[in-house]
Every structure is written in structure tokens, then in C-alpha cells.
Amino acid sequence: MASASFAPLRHRGFALALSSNFIxxxxxxxxxxxxxxxLQSTTHNSLWLGLLTVAAWLPAVIGSPLGGVMADRYSRQRWIQFNNLIQAGTASALAVAALTHHLSAPLACYLAIAEGFCSSASWAAWQSLLPDLVEKDEVLAAVSLGSAQFNLGRILGPALAAITLLVGSPGWCFAANAVSFIVVVVAFSFVRTPARVRVTTKLAMVAETRVGMHVAWRIRGCRNAIIGVGIVAIFISPFITLVxxxxxxxxxxxxxGTTWLVTAQGVGAVIGALTLPGLARRTSRLVVLRGSMAxxxxxxxxxxxxxxxxxxxLALVVLGGSYVGTLTGLNTSVQLHAPAKERSRILSLYVLSLSVFYPIGALVQAALAHHFGVRPVSLVAALSFGLVVAALSFFRPQYWHQMASDPSQLVRSVAD
Structure with a gap:
């Protein structure tokens, strides 16, 4: 199990990209x-947490499709560098505002818009780069390691934030983030990939995005995963905002307490990311996906x-593992089904689904939590998600099997 999970690290380009992304x-x-x-300490209003989530994620409505087209047209490494350079600037602005005592909740949201736009614009490039850095049968493990590094950051980041806040102020946390973006810019100068056929069409970007949407909708393994991540985003993902x-x-x-809860989720996510690929090999990817959602x-x-x-x-450790298992399974379905030529655009639609429905869910749940409390709102969200998953399993069982890695071998992939 362990060897399967870590196999992609034998590729230098992947290891370099992964380590810089971890930082x-x-x-x-x-x-x-x-x-x-x-925000919570200065406003004591959970609605601002929801508004910050909206500001950080909703720009993906434009940024994600744009990023998908750009990543198919041009060098994915250079596109990642460009966006990380801008994010370094926004994090620096946040640090300066905090250290000079000019940071306010509205200003934090404004800066989150710019940073969120660039983050979503580069995400499709990073995801579509993975199959070019590893072997085809290592894609699930590569996606899982990508989730693992992000969630290792979720463990180390809060710990470092707690130490920094103990001896300093939030501004120094923001400054550290600015430096981390520069690390990515430097590292990706040394990431090499095989030559690929780039999109050289005369179509406008909007038209290219439509082509990607058409292909994604036609391929059920992609379509179902994009719908699935939207369902997860609107019901379950807002728990992150409300921590x-x-x-x-x-x-x-x-x-x-905040750092402990964030860290607990990260611990669970790392455990899940490192163990679930091996479990998927012994059972099937769909078994792990359905189990994680339940x-x-x-x-x-x-x-x-x-x-x-x-x-x-303890609950967040388990929730973190099942959450990363769900997103990894859905993401891998898109990775394996999307044609290479449209891969970035289709992956941008995946992140678009997450980026639209997550802030909507977060804003609604944060507003309801402000009036009714976090506990009842979270419980209703969990029950609603469970009902949707149960309805899919009962009324549309083919929804799951259409996400098999090899559509021509659906029965075998489920039975393996």
C-alpha cells in the first residue's frame, strides 16, 4: 500500500513541484x-467568515475557465509561475496592512478576491500537469499526494501560525505566505515535462471554454464528478469556513482551539491521502469513493x-480523511476520463463547480449559523447531504459506475 502511494515521487519533476507546493x-x-x-476575534460575526469564503472562491467563476484555456494554450509551468507571483503581491499587501494596523474585514475580502482569482486560474494548470509528470497508473497516487501535501500544510501551517501569533501578529503570517509563493515561482523554473500538442485554434477563449464544457458533459465520467463535487461543496465543505x-x-x-481543529482535519486528510490509494488498488476506486462519502x-x-x-x-480527523478521499476520487475520475487536448479546460470546470457551490454553501450556512448557531446548521447540512447521496444510489446507481477508470470494463473495475 505504501509503495503504491509514494510511487510518483520517483519522478524528479513531480517531486520538485510537490515539495514547492507543500511550502x-x-x-x-x-x-x-x-x-x-x-475576523472572528474582531467582529464576532460568523457572517464575515462566509463573506471571506465568497471573496476567495467566487472569482473562480472567471478565473477557472480562463486558467483552463490558458493552460491548454501555453506552458503550464509558466502560467503557474505568473499567478503565484501575483499572489505573492496580494499576500504582501495583506501583511503590510496588518503590520501597519490598517487591516479591516472589508479590506481582507477585497484582497482575497485578487488572490482567489489567481489561485483558481493556476489550479487547472497544476492538476492537468500531473499526468505529464507521472505514469498513467500513478495518477490516483499523484492526486492523493497532491492532497496530502496540501493537508500536511494544514497541519504545519496552523502550528506555525500559533507560534507566530504567540510572539508576533497576523501580519507576519501573511508575510510568510508571500515568501511561500516566491518559492513556487523559483521551483517551477526547473520542472520539465514531455512535449505536448498545444491548442492553436483561432477560437476565442469563450468558444474554447464552451468546447470544454461540451466535451465534459458528453463524457459521463467527467460530468458525474463535476456534479458530485458541487454537491459536496454546498453541503459539506462549509464546515471548513465555520471552524x-x-x-x-x-x-x-x-x-x-481554532488551530487544533484545523490541524485535526489536516491530520485526517493526510492519513486518508496516503492510505486510500492503496485501499483503492485492493478493492476499487469507486468503493473508496462511495465509502468516503457515506x-x-x-x-x-x-x-x-x-x-x-x-x-x-477526533471527529475532524475522521472527517478530514473521508473528505480528502471524496475529493480525490472525484478529481481522479476527471483526470482519467478527460481527453488530453481538453484536460485543462475540463479540470477548470471541476474547480469551477467547487468554487461556485462552496462559497454559496459557506455564505448560507454562515448566515444561518449567526442566527441559529453552528451546531444545528451543521447537522442539517450533514443530513441533507446524506439524503442526496442516498437518492443517487437508489434512483441512479449508474451514476457511480460511470466514473470507473475504464468505462469498457465497468464490471471488472468494481469487482477487483
């Missing part, structure tokens, strides 16, 4: 935790009414 993820989580604590509210206002654990619904409900920090942290 960037650590910086991102330092900023995310520090900014969440800043500071749960820690500070419900569990009364303050900054330390566990996610149950644990989200238990987390909603966890009595104290210990039980909340």
Missing part, C-alpha cells in the same frame, strides 16, 4: 488560520454536536 500550502494555511482568527466560529464561540477555545455524512453530523474540543478534534 506554499503551509504558507496558505498560516494565512488562512490567522485571517480567520482576526473558527465553532472553536471560538461554541467551544470557547479561542485561537488555540462516512463524511455521518461524521459531519457527529461533529456538529461534539461536546468538547477532544471529541470535536
Amino acid at each position: 506554499s500550502s503551509t504558507g496558505t494555511w498560516m494565512q488562512s488560520v490567522a485571517l480567520g482568527i482576526f 473558527p466560529a465553532m472553536a471560538i464561540d461554541v467551544l470557547h477555545s479561542g485561537k488555540v 462516512v463524511m455524512a455521518v461524521i459531519e453530523g457527529l461533529y456538529a454536536y461534539s461536546p468538547n474540543m477532544v471529541w470535536s478534534s
